[in-house]
Amino acid sequence: MIPLEWYLILSSVLFCVGLYGVLARRNAIAIMMCLELMMTSITINLVAFWRYGNVANLSGQVFAVIVFAVAAAEATVGLALAISIYRNRDTVVANDLNLLKW
């Protein structure tokens, strides 16, 4: 039997690794990958709380499925943006995307 704390700590490790990547990587697509890492770590939490709480109440799993849908939508729009930016400005480096910087 695995303690619930282990799942929570695994999920926070994954979340913080993803957070580091989002803050530190230069490539916009690498930032998207790290965002996906953070999203997955959240679903671990949701499913773990469902399993250790009231199993008959399926809100945890339903919430996790919704997070999947949101992650798919976010990846679609984000990568479309990255490709569009690449086509217009020949770069996906986040530092060079300073069109709105004043």
Place this chain on the structure above:
Amino acid sequence: MSGSQIAFLIISALTVYSALMVVTGRNLVRSALWLVMTLFMVAAVFTTLDAGFMAVVQIVVYIGAIAILILFAVMLTRKVMNDTEPQTNDNWWMAVIVSVVIFVGMVFMVSGVSLPARPASDVSNQIVDLGNAFVSPNQFILPFEVASVLLIAALIGGIAIAMPREEEG
């Protein structure tokens, strides 16, 4: 220490290692493949939680759709960054500090609350219940439909954003 605990520790060590490879890797294609590995290991974590449906959805949606989408985007924007130049910005040490502080805070919070000690014993029939819950009017049909609308909107938005302009040919 029981067998399931050892299995969990191995799975989580692989998860964290491949996540670190995603974040630190210089070659973006390799990073994307390590991301696939991470997502696979998270699916294994779901099976240790008796959530088989979630594990399958994780593999189909994340690996089958999102990771492939990311790989395509990496390949379409391949010539931008050399693998030799630094892949992190100048403030990476601040990112390390922020992540470590947030991690310590989360561990502190987890150790502070009293959590349920053992999982519920009976999880049979959960996939049928989940399927019913998604379409039953007094449970989750509204979030389910909102998610479908969101996906359609994202699909159309993705096409509209990535479509080349007319004057560019």
